[in-house]
Amino acid sequence: MNAKLYEGTKRLTAQPMTRGEYNAYRGWVVPANEDPADAGYLVEDQNGGTPNDPRHVGYISWSPIDVFERTYKVVPGSDLPPHQQRVLGEKMELDLRISALDSFIDRNPIFEHVPSPEQARLKRQLDVMHELSVVLGERIANF
Incomplete structure (x- = not known):
């Protein structure tokens, strides 16, 4: 099997949330080998994937802060009406x-x-x- 390198960008919404807060939000228990204090983001992609939580219109997941902030930058003015x-x-x-x-x-x-x-x-x-x-x-x- 030959793996290929892919690169892309997309817009999504995100809010700061620790791993433990995300797991609690989803009603899950944090696995013993994971740190609930890990900083990160609840990420919602409204343009891809089937919604996986009835409180959201898009697919949600959790991303560690370092991975997320290397990949995404805030869109200027996105907090404005x-x-x-x-x-x-x-x-x-x-x-x-x-x-x-x-x-x-x-x-x-x-x-x-x-x-x-x-x-x-x-x-x-x-x-x-x-x-x-x-x-x-x-x-x-x-x-």
Whole structure:
């Protein structure tokens, strides 16, 4: 049998919970060879696997803290209400577009061959995009 290396990412929810707390939550006894004080996370994957606990919509498991924190990073703003998360996402997407347009205007030789009225519109578009980014940043600062 030839094993292959796989790599992937997925989004899931997690909350800090010791091994003992997780076992108690599931109604299980901690095995004698395991330390109930081990730090970790209750992990819920809502995009894979059949739900295995009626209190959850996804598959839950427990992960040791070192394994979990090497594998997953907190999504910025994930503790915010959905409407505020959308503002964060909009600003992140806009800032990527600003960077791409700015790069095209400043560094792409094709820009020099674009008719001057279109160059002016692209520059005006970039200015408006910058202003929108500032407004979104002010909104985010006030969350």
